[in-house]
Amino acid sequence: MKTTIAPLSRTLLIVCSAIALVSSCTINPPPRGPVTAVPERLFLQQVTDTGAVIKWRGEPRRVCLFEDAEKSRCFLGEVSEGFHREATITGLSPDTEYRYRLDNDSDPDFRFRTAPRRGELPAAGAINLWILGDSGTAGQEGDDEGTHSHAGEARAVMEGYRSFIDLFPGKRADLMLLLGDNAYMEGTDRQWQRAVFDLYQPMIFQVALWPTIGNHEMGAQTSTLRGKTVTYPGISTSSDPDSYITLDNRSPRRMPYLDIFTLPTRGEAGGVPSGTEQYYAFDYGNLHVVSLDSQLSMRDPAQRATMKRWLEADLQSNDQPWTVVIFHHPPYSKSSHDSDSDAVARLHGIDDPMVELRREFTGIFEDYGVDLAYSGHSHAYERSWYLNGHRGDSGNFDLRLHAEVDGEGNPVTGRPGDPYFQISPSTGRDDRVVYTVAGSAGMVNTGEGNLDHPAHAVQPADPDQRHGLAELGSVHLEVTEGRLSARFIDTDGRVLDQVILRK
Amino acid sequence: MTATPIRTLIRVFTAALCLLLACSPVAAHPGIDKTVDHYSHLLLHNPGDVAARLARVSLFLARGKLAAAGADLDYLESHSPHINTGLLRGRIALKSGQSGEAAVQFSRCLDRFPGESRCYRLRSRARLALGDEQGALDDLFSAVEFRQPFDPGLIVETAELAGDMGYTAKALELIDNAQQAEGVIPALQLHTIQLLRNQGRPADALARLNGLLAPTPANPAWLFLKAELFLELGQGTGSLEALAAARRALRHRKPTPWKQDQLDSIQRLETLIQTCVPAASCRLDTGWTAP
Numbered sequence: 001m002k003t004t005i006a007p008l009s010r011t012l013l014i015v016c017s018a019i020a021l022v023s024s025c026t027i028n029p030p031p032r033g034p035v036t037a038v039p040e041r042l043f044l045q046q047v048t049d050t051g052a053v054i055k056w057r058g059e060p061r062r063v064c065l066f067e068d069a070e071k072s073r074c075f076l077g078e079v080s081e082g083f084h085r086e087a088t089i090t091g092l093s094p095d096t097e098y099r100y101r102l103d104n105d106s107d108p109d110f111r112f113r114t115a116p117r118r119g120e121l122p123a124a125g126a127i128n129l130w131i132l133g134d135s136g137t138a139g140q141e142g143d144d145e146g147t148h149s150h151a152g153e154a155r156a157v158m159e160g161y162r163s164f165i166d167l168f169p170g171k172r173a174d175l176m177l178l179l180g181d182n183a184y185m186e187g188t189d190r191q192w193q194r195a196v197f198d199l200y201q202p203m204i205f206q207v208a209l210w211p212t213i214g215n216h217e218m219g220a221q222t223s224t225l226r227g228k229t230v231t232y233p234g235i236s237t238s239s240d241p242d243s244y245i246t247l248d249n250r251s252p253r254r255m256p257y258l259d260i261f262t263l264p265t266r267g268e269a270g271g272v273p274s275g276t277e278q279y280y281a282f283d284y285g286n287l288h289v290v291s292l293d294s295q296l297s298m299r300d301p302a303q304r305a306t307m308k309r310w311l312e313a314d315l316q317s318n319d320q321p322w323t324v325v326i327f328h329h330p331p332y333s334k335s336s337h338d339s340d341s342d343a344v345a346r347l348h349g350i351d352d353p354m355v356e357l358r359r360e361f362t363g364i365f366e367d368y369g370v371d372l373a374y375s376g377h378s379h380a381y382e383r384s385w386y387l388n389g390h391r392g393d394s395g396n397f398d399l400r401l402h403a404e405v406d407g408e409g410n411p412v413t414g415r416p417g418d419p420y421f422q423i424s425p426s427t428g429r430d431d432r433v434v435y436t437v438a439g440s441a442g443m444v445n446t447g448e449g450n451l452d453h454p455a456h457a458v459q460p461a462d463p464d465q466r467h468g469l470a471e472l473g474s475v476h477l478e479v480t481e482g483r484l485s486a487r488f489i490d491t492d493g494r495v496l497d498q499v500i501l502r503k
Numbered sequence: 504m505t506a507t508p509i510r511t512l513i514r515v516f517t518a519a520l521c522l523l524l525a526c527s528p529v530a531a532h533p534g535i536d537k538t539v540d541h542y543s544h545l546l547l548h549n550p551g552d553v554a555a556r557l558a559r560v561s562l563f564l565a566r567g568k569l570a571a572a573g574a575d576l577d578y579l580e581s582h583s584p585h586i587n588t589g590l591l592r593g594r595i596a597l598k599s600g601q602s603g604e605a606a607v608q609f610s611r612c613l614d615r616f617p618g619e620s621r622c623y624r625l626r627s628r629a630r631l632a633l634g635d636e637q638g639a640l641d642d643l644f645s646a647v648e649f650r651q652p653f654d655p656g657l658i659v660e661t662a663e664l665a666g667d668m669g670y671t672a673k674a675l676e677l678i679d680n681a682q683q684a685e686g687v688i689p690a691l692q693l694h695t696i697q698l699l700r701n702q703g704r705p706a707d708a709l710a711r712l713n714g715l716l717a718p719t720p721a722n723p724a725w726l727f728l729k730a731e732l733f734l735e736l737g738q739g740t741g742s743l744e745a746l747a748a749a750r751r752a753l754r755h756r757k758p759t760p761w762k763q764d765q766l767d768s769i770q771r772l773e774t775l776i777q778t779c780v781p782a783a784s785c786r787l788d789t790g791w792t793a794p
Contacts, residue, residue, distance in 0.1 A: 241652065266686040275690070305656065310688075
């Protein structure tokens, strides 16, 4: 029965939101976001050890930064794509809190903290990241009226994270990673507003957002059904960011994602210049983060080859102790998306990047010492064993060959008391990666999948002890000198899985 | 009428329609054949549904039913002239190995949609498969001209073909122009270095490599490349210094498979240089690569 209901709910999700979109646009104007004393949109980008980019929309023309009680500097907000203003702040000190204010004196003050010096930890002793995959359900039209089946679920995930932080205030996030599909269903500017910029206030005034492109960031394809126009979103197989279309505007145009975010193309935040905002890298203290483009660049052989060259150059130049890679399409999943090649083929191109990533990129991650890889796309939580060399389908997975195992041939779990070591005891090298699918920050849906990919760790918290958790939640990653600790946090703030990687 | 009853009506209607549509095979992805049946049913009732027909084309293509896909495209061409069927037909032909037909279709695309960068790029691939290198190169340059936003992959693809055809200056100019606008991009600059090496210009290649190393002095792979270029210049001492720098850069790196490969390559090159007499002026042929 379970496998019948799951695709049904997915269908409902897609169709209902499309119809709700039509109805809300024509009859019932959607409500605006919460009324605040701040501009419609204010957020931070590229917070490094020496600078930051502050972006906003609205009347204010400049932003002022208060270095202490006496000293302030003001920066004009340059008008940028998508009617944003952005100010590039330079000359800041590492690991230092700054107060800032947009030019209206009546506006409140906001604060952010610069990154620690490259290669170092902050004075507080740890770097904390909040990682959200497929959180975009709050952006679906009609959610305020309760017509959307996932209304409030992204908020519940956020409340779960807040509950966790209430218990552990020292683990408050320093930065947020978005794993794609963060603004359902089509990644319109308005959906970004509701799903991210309205929902995650005031966090996004304080920490930088670092995103990656998901399939729902690339708009929709449409069809007419019994006289009603419905949307089939997230199924673009184009490699061209200018081929974005939506239900209400079928003229191909540039995807809003690229107008909204200001991402490093020239190595501004560390890492090697990529020349494109579609994939990039940055440093934060002793952590190196790489964001790959699995939705567009992965689909064209020439673009993919260039991204791969860049990735290798970036990882060759990277001497940071810890490295995390993010991209949307998971190489290993048995949930709402199935990474096996026959299942991918059945979707006529939509999920091809899952196979391409596995075949062409996982080897690079292993060769260059990537520690953790995060994806979304499948709407559950799946976290792998400590993997090496698994390029085939799930049926080809060999626990003894591809996972770290103990002396008795049992897989090391990575949990407290049984951690993974960056340098694998079995090979003496840093050649293993933990892959996590964290696509349940806005909904849970395992589709036709049974959470049974053998490359993923068995989850004791799952009622059926499967290789994943059908639970809403997000990931909190804590980086210290000798340890990475990643926790999957549910809507009550409980830690349902924890994986530890030690030096 | 207030908004609330309207909203209620919409909810009821939506719920009913959702239940109806929940049986639709489209979103559940049960398999291509059933989905084709679904679209066929739609088209039976509404032959003018462009999106449904386009979707069916892609499904036929995935199933290898080229004739059926072609029939749908014929229909679209006669009824929906705004649809870029040339691009679709070209892709179908290219995928099925019919490069000649693909080139014709992409030309049709460009006749109807001048400046369509994708059609230039794909026609270039078709022409290349047909052995028309010059035509392919011209198309790629046109694709670059019309492409927005900047696409490093397209620049590399174009420069690679230009280089392969012996138009090194043209390839270098293309990349340099791109980098002038976008800043130095290692994936592009490394390509120029290879082009210059192939041309027997290691000094020029070294100058560009030094530009890459300036902001990233501890990239062991680039330091190793520097050692190779020194050898091509007959400067064994410089080569050994670069190898020593590469070793130093690797010293504090984690023990990855790549690090071991680098150390092995450094060891082999150092050994090779030691066999030269005198080692200080050891020279290797241009284009030499690590054993």
